[in-house]
Amino acid sequence: MSHWKAQFDNLIAPAVAKSAVTKHLIIDRGAITHVGEVAASVTSSQRAILFADRAGFDAAGYATRDQLASAGFAVDQLILNDDPLPKASVEEAEPFIETLKSDPLLLPVSVGSGVINDLVKFASYETNRQYVSVATAASMDGYTSAGAPLAREGFKVTIPTRAPMALIADLDVIAKAPAEMTGWGYGDLAGKSPAGGDWLLAELVGAEVRDATAWPLVQDHLRGWLCDPQALAHGDRDATARLFIGLTAVGFAMEFHGSSRPASGADHQIAHMWEMEDLSLEGRKVSHGAAVAVGCVVTLALYDWLLGQDLSQITGPVPDLNAALDELRRVIPDARIADRAVLQTQEKWIDPALHADRLKRICTYWQDTRGIIRQQLFRTGEMVAMLKMAGAPAFAKDIGVSSVHLERTIRAAAYIRSRYTILDFLKETGLFERALSEVLPKLDQLAAHGGKI
Ligand SMILES: [Zn+2]
Known part of the structure; x- marks a missing residue:
């Protein structure tokens, strides 16, 4: 048994057993041949509809349709146009919702990766039914998550929904996905390294605790x-x-924790800014995983800088909400995004007493937390080398973002979500400006030398 099969048995199978939603998960060569029987086991309906984009349908649509038909389903299909490519937005899910509303017994089957899966997940939840997901690329972590990260009127939010009842990942399909898509999945997973750091810092200041299931998973x-x-x-x-x-x-970690905390921190907030800006490179939208890969490197660089600081006597100025909101409006010119960010910032704002308490905790426990961060997180250079080998971008310039744009993005990212991250930590300790002024030139230098200095 190859290593991944053992890990499937030891880690994933128990997670499926524990999941309140996902009841079937097959990762294997030829897995698609099971889609008919799996679908038949989750519904008594005999009608299914395939939702796909062009690329997803070409990769697995025909086989999925044949398998469902052999299992006795009458199969319809709705394939989204690829010019322009479908967007991860609530508005884009409308045709799926309308179709599902027309027949309460239709079983939705998503054939595709990130955007399609999220749209079908959202449409299924909105029409109160379960769905089956056929994965076509290892390009992101959203297949088994309960949230759908979609834009609503231009602002990216994680909408509470339901993971698929069954997920089919045929290795003969997903290993053949374009190499860049696998690179995106690698980038999305790499982001969990600094996201873990953010969870550790949140625990250090007493904002949140790590949970005993999702953290180790x-x-x-x-x-x-x-x-x-x-x-x-x-x-x-x-x-x-x-x-x-x-x-x-x-x-599954997100499902068990009840939020995206195990998967997303400052790295994702940086990426979400670019996604909300519709960042494009050579006429194509920069993917979620590519944006996260770059956000991951930026955040790890901030962590490497932080590891070099002695915080045992740290004192920081009491954060000034009005000054923060002024900066927020300056770095987020889009009023719709800024209005939502104001609410998120107010939600996490702390009073002077709590701020003093957090600083005290940092002075006391920094040495311990620093040790765990040093052990747990990848160093920046190590991550850059790995991302490059995986075919993922590592630096802002790789996705067409200038140094000035990157700095504005980091500043904006601190405001768009109430979740506590290293950006909040740096602000509350009064280190934010110094960290940016020292880390950003270092990243520029690293990028100029292809990751090696
Ligand atoms: Zn992600």
Whole structure:
């Protein structure tokens, strides 16, 4: 039994057993041949509809349709146009919702990766039914998560929904996905490294505690999932399976924790800014995983800087909400995004007494937390090398973002979500400006030298 199969049995199968939603999960070669019987086991209806984009349908649509038909389903299909490519937005899910509303017994079957899965997940939830997901790429971690990160009137939010009842990942399909898509999945998973740091800092200041299920489910295995970027780039099936298992485990961690905390921190907030701006490179929208990969490197660089600081006597100025809101409006010119960000910022704002209490905790426990962060998180240079081997971007310039734009994004990212991250930590300790002024030139230098200095 190859290593990933053992890990499937030891880690994923128990997670499926524990999941309140996902009842069937198959990761294997030829897994698609089981989609008919799996679908028949989750519904008594005999009618199914395939939702796909062009690329997803070409990769697995025909086989899925045939398998469902052989299991006795009458199968309809709705394939989204690929010019322009479908967007991850509530508005884009409308045709799916309308179709599902027309027949309460239709079983939705998503054939595709990130955007399609999120749209179908949202449409199924909105029309109060379960769905089946056929994965076509190991490109993101959202297959098994309960939330759908979609834009609503231009602002990216994680909408509470329901994970698929069944997920089918045929290795013969997903290992053949374009190499760049696998790179995106690798980038999305890499982001869990600094996201773990953010959870540790939140615990240090007393804002949140790590949970005993979701934390180890992701953080204990991250190095193993990310250890072979070269094989992934070559479409190796075993390496793809390991990556897919990692992405799936993250989805379950989110379900068990009840939020995206195990999967997303400052790295994702940076990425979400670019996603909300519709960042494009050479006419194509920069993908979620590519944006996260860059956000991951930026955040790890901030962590490397932080590791060099002695915080045992730290004192920081009491944060000034009005000054923060002024900066927020300056760095987020889009009023719709800024209005939502104001609410998120107000939600996490703390009074002077709590601020003093947090500083006291940092002085007392920094040494311990620093030790865990040093051990748990990847160093920036190490991550850059791995991302490059996986075919993922690592630096802002790789996705067409200038140094000035990057700085504005980091500043904006601190405001768009109430979740506590290293950005809040740096602000509350009065270190934010110094960290940016020292880390950003270092990143520029690293990028100019292809990751090596
Ligand atoms: Zn993600």
